[in-house]
Amino acid sequence: MNIGKDLVAASATPLVLAILAEDESYGYAILKRVAELSDGRLQWTDGMLYPVLHRLERLEYIAGHWQTPARGRRRKYYRITNRGRAALALQREHWQEVDATLRRVWPLAAEAKS
Amino acid sequence: MDKPKSSAELAERIAQWRTHLLARGAIEPSDADELEDHLRNQVAALSSAGLTAEEAFLVAVKRIGQQEEMTREFARVHSDRLWKQLVASPVPDGGASMEARTEAWVVVGLAVIAALSLKVPELFGQRLDPDAEGGGSFYSRNLSFFVLPCLVAYFAWKRRLDRVTCAWLAATFVAAGVIVNAFPFSPQGSTELIAALHLPIALWLPVGIAYAGGRWSDPAERMNFVRFSGELAIYYVLIALGGGVLTGLTVGLFSFIGVDAEWFATEWMLQCGAVGAFIVGAALVELKKSVVENMAPVLTRVFAPMLAVLLVALLGTMAWTGNALALEREVLIAFNLLLMLVLGLLLYALSARDSLARPNWFDGVLLVLVLCALALNTVLLAAMSARIVEYGSSANKLAALGENLILVSNLVGSAWIYTQFLRGRQSFAALERWQTAYLPVYSVWAGIVVVVFPPLFGFA
Numbered sequence A: 001m002n003i004g005k006d007l008v009a010a011s012a013t014p015l016v017l018a019i020l021a022e023d024e025s026y027g028y029a030i031l032k033r034v035a036e037l038s039d040g041r042l043q044w045t046d047g048m049l050y051p052v053l054h055r056l057e058r059l060e061y062i063a064g065h066w067q068t069p070a071r072g073r074r075r076k077y078y079r080i081t082n083r084g085r086a087a088l089a090l091q092r093e094h095w096q097e098v099d100a101t102l103r104r105v106w107p108l109a110a111e112a113k114s
Numbered sequence B: 001m002d003k004p005k006s007s008a009e010l011a012e013r014i015a016q017w018r019t020h021l022l023a024r025g026a027i028e029p030s031d032a033d034e035l036e037d038h039l040r041n042q043v044a045a046l047s048s049a050g051l052t053a054e055e056a057f058l059v060a061v062k063r064i065g066q067q068e069e070m071t072r073e074f075a076r077v078h079s080d081r082l083w084k085q086l087v088a089s090p091v092p093d094g095g096a097s098m099e100a101r102t103e104a105w106v107v108v109g110l111a112v113i114a115a116l117s118l119k120v121p122e123l124f125g126q127r128l129d130p131d132a133e134g135g136g137s138f139y140s141r142n143l144s145f146f147v148l149p150c151l152v153a154y155f156a157w158k159r160r161l162d163r164v165t166c167a168w169l170a171a172t173f174v175a176a177g178v179i180v181n182a183f184p185f186s187p188q189g190s191t192e193l194i195a196a197l198h199l200p201i202a203l204w205l206p207v208g209i210a211y212a213g214g215r216w217s218d219p220a221e222r223m224n225f226v227r228f229s230g231e232l233a234i235y236y237v238l239i240a241l242g243g244g245v246l247t248g249l250t251v252g253l254f255s256f257i258g259v260d261a262e263w264f265a266t267e268w269m270l271q272c273g274a275v276g277a278f279i280v281g282a283a284l285v286e287l288k289k290s291v292v293e294n295m296a297p298v299l300t301r302v303f304a305p306m307l308a309v310l311l312v313a314l315l316g317t318m319a320w321t322g323n324a325l326a327l328e329r330e331v332l333i334a335f336n337l338l339l340m341l342v343l344g345l346l347l348y349a350l351s352a353r354d355s356l357a358r359p360n361w362f363d364g365v366l367l368v369l370v371l372c373a374l375a376l377n378t379v380l381l382a383a384m385s386a387r388i389v390e391y392g393s394s395a396n397k398l399a400a401l402g403e404n405l406i407l408v409s410n411l412v413g414s415a416w417i418y419t420q421f422l423r424g425r426q427s428f429a430a431l432e433r434w435q436t437a438y439l440p441v442y443s444v445w446a447g448i449v450v451v452v453f454p455p456l457f458g459f460a
Helices: A005-022 A027-037 A046-058 A082-113 B003-022 B029-048 B053-064 B067-077 B079-085 B094-123 B137-158 B163-182 B190-212 B219-256 B262-287 B295-321 B331-351 B361-393 B395-422 B428-456
Strands: A062-067 A075-080
Touching (some): A005 A046, A005 A075, A027 A046, A027 B029, A075 A082, A075 B029, B003 B067, B029 B053, B079 B219, B094 B137, B137 B190, B163 B428, B190 B428, B219 B262, B219 B428, B331 B395, B331 B428, B361 B395, B395 B428
Antiparallel strands (some): A062 A075
16 A cells, blocks of 8 residues: 555654654654554655654754764664653644544445445 | 675766755755665665665665655755755756746736825825825825735735635725725824824735745744845835836936826836836735845845944943933834844844854854843833833834833843843744744734724824
8 A cells, every 4th residue: 555645744743753753763763663663564765754854943942963873874763852842742733633534534435435 | 796886876967966955955964965875774684685786776765765856855844945946047848937927927917006006096086195185195095005906916816815815905905094094184183193193014025925825824934024125125225226216217218219208107117116026026026036035135234233333332332431322202212123133133133043053153143132232222211211101102112112122021021031142041933933033023012003093093
C-alpha cells in the first residue's frame, strides 16, 4: 500500500515528535523506527526527513546537538523539548479528532453505496 | 581482495555526492554532514545485507532522494538562506522565462497605473503642490492610495491570493479611503497632518498580509516582510538617485536646444517616477532578493556600534555635567525617531542573523544600544511626567506619546529577551518571535490615530 504524499507529509510532525518523545535519536535511527512501527508501509524518501527535523528545530519543538564518538564521524542527535511535548499533545488531539470523524463517516459512506 | 579499492572509490563517490549537494546553496556544510552520516549508515546497512559497495551506494542515494527536491525542502525550512542564495540568474527553462515575461508586463502595467492615477485628480482641479491654490491637502491625505493598492495587487497576483483575502484587503483600502476623505478636517489642521502621516504606516500591514500570501501568521514570513521592507527602502533610494540624475539631464539637455522641459520634468517625470518607482522597486526586490540584500545588515553593523558609543557618551555627559534635557516641543518627536532608529537597527540585525548561532560581541553592542536608548527615554519621560497630564490637550502630543510607549514596550521586551539569550536561558528564536509578533502593533496604533484621533479632537 502506498500512502499518498500529502498524508505522509502531514503525519511526519507527530510521528517524529512521538519517536523523539521516547528517547533522543538521530535521523537514520528515526527512519528505521518509522519503518519498524509501520511495518514498512509508510515509505518516506529518506532525505525528506531532514528538512522536517530542521523545521521542528527552528520551532524549538526539538533540540539538536552534535556528538562525536571517540572514533568516527560526528552525528546530530535530536531530543524533544517542552514546547515539542506540548505540540505533540496538541497534534495528538487533532489527529484523534480526524480519526474519530472518519470512523463515524466510514459506515455512512458504505451504506450510501449499497 | 578488491575491498580497499572499492572503499576508496566509495569515499570518493560520497565526496562527489556531497559536493553536488553543497553547490545548491540552501544546504550548508553542517547539513551535509548530517546527510552524509545518513548515507553512510544506509550504505553500511545495505552492505551488511550482502550488497556490494557500489550497489549499496546507488540504493542509498536513491533512497535519500532527488537532490533538487531535497534542496527545495531545505530552502523552504531555511527561507532566510534562500533569501541570500537566490542569486540573480536562475536557469530559466521555457515555462519560467514565460512567467518572467508575464511578470514584467504586470509590474510595468501596475507602475503605469499607479503613476497615472496620481495625475487623475488633477483633472478635477486638485493640485499636488501644497503652495498652489487649493493644493496639497487632498494629495497628502491620499498619497497612500496611489501606491499601496498597486503594490498589494502585485503581491495578490504574484502569491495567487485567495478571493476572501483579496476582498478583505480591498475592503480595508476602500474603508480607509472613505474615512480620510469623509472626515471634515479643518484646513491646515494638525489632525489632518497626523492622519496623513499615520495612514501609510497603518496600510503597510495589509501590504504585509498580501506579501505573506496568506501565511502572515508565520514568523518566518513576517521576517521576510521586514527584510523586504528594508530592501525596498534601499532600492527606492537608489532608483530615486538615478531618477534625479535623469530629470536633471532632461532639463539640462533640452535647455541646450532652447526648449523649456522643466514643466515636464517636475510635473510628470518626478511625480510619476516617484510613484512608479515604488512598484518597480518592489518587483526588483522580489526578483533579485540577493543582490542588495546584504546592504541593510551591513549598514546595521556599521551604525549600531557608532550609535551605541554616541548614546553612552550622551548619557555620560549628562551625568557628568548634570545638564538636563531641555523640554522643548520637538524633544519627544526626536526621541521617537531615536527609538525608531534603535529598533530598526535591532530588527535588521536580527533579520540577518543565523538564528542558531551563539551570542557574540555584536549582540552585546545591540543590547547596550537598546539599554542606553531606554535609559535616555526614561530620563525624558521622568522629566516630562509633570507635563504629561496636559498632553490630552493636543492630538500631536498624544500621538507622539503613544508612539513613544509602543516603541518603549517593544524595546523593554527586546532587552529582556536579549539578556536572557545572552545568559543562555532563551533561544534567539524567542527574540525573533517577539519582534515579528509585535509588527501589527505599529500599524494598529497608526490606524487608531487615523480613525479615532480626528473626531476625538474635533478635526482641528
